[in-house]
Amino acid sequence: MKLTHLDEKDRPKMVDVSDKDDTTRIAVASGVIKMSPDAYEMIVSEKTKKGPVLQTAVIAAILGAKQTSSLIPMCHPLMLTSVNCDVDELPELPGFKLTVATKLRGQTGVEMEALTGVSIGLLTIYDMAKAIDRTMVIRDVMLEEKSGGKSGVFKRT
Template identity: 55%
Template sequence: MSKLTHLDETGAANMVDVGDKADTTRIASASGCVIMLPQTLELILSGNAAKGDVIGTARLAGIMAAKKTADLIPLCHPLMLSKVSVEIVPDEALPGLRVQATVKLTGKTGVEMEALTAVSVACLTIYDMAKAVDKAMIISNIMVDSKTGGKSGNWQRP
């Protein structure tokens, strides 16, 4: 197992120095879901939620969140992202909404945290906009699905 990179020799938290790393294209995708009552899903899909367009608002919230990751996660580097996409699709089998975010840049550090932050905030926004009708919604299974680029290379969830 590799050692933790955000701890110095004394065990104190520190920001990793990425200054000497090569710029490479890096892409990360993450996903998660919001499980809800079938009636809540229908309300959202019909466009009749009291707070407005749940899916559109959650998509924008996720994109904005990815851009603010360094402000939220203490040891993340501020990054110049070149692309953030957030897709939200209904899944009647849950029932609920599946959220996937993909983040891209050319730089010295990966974008897994930005993808996870986008998914998390999109899911939180869905909850916020629909909680008046379904307080029992569950935000679940937030995870990195894949990453490319950098010294550690490519990784895909099995």
């Protein structure tokens, strides 16, 4: 199997997508951050010293999705048409699940943008709550679904 990010001399390259058709491309990714009950309660009640943690994490997730090509070397700069974020409270964990959905009409997928958005959003929660709990764990960052393009639809079961 030939890797698409290597040329004939095994040098890194960005994949040429110029001959691909424009299609609507959607990706949804998610991840979880587990924390102490004290950190969870302070975030939910908005009593952290750094301000509204979850709202800031959503803004960071959107920014992360938009900056993916600056962070991951072989990703194309994309004109995202939509980035939507949801934060679910998980009191039984305790922690939060962040879900990011990205969309565009173009020649390449938006999976990396959704995954980067989730990662940056969760890292922002960690950053804003680390004074309360340095034992937080970011886990289960994954692609939930994608559609568009030649490879079709993927849905995690």
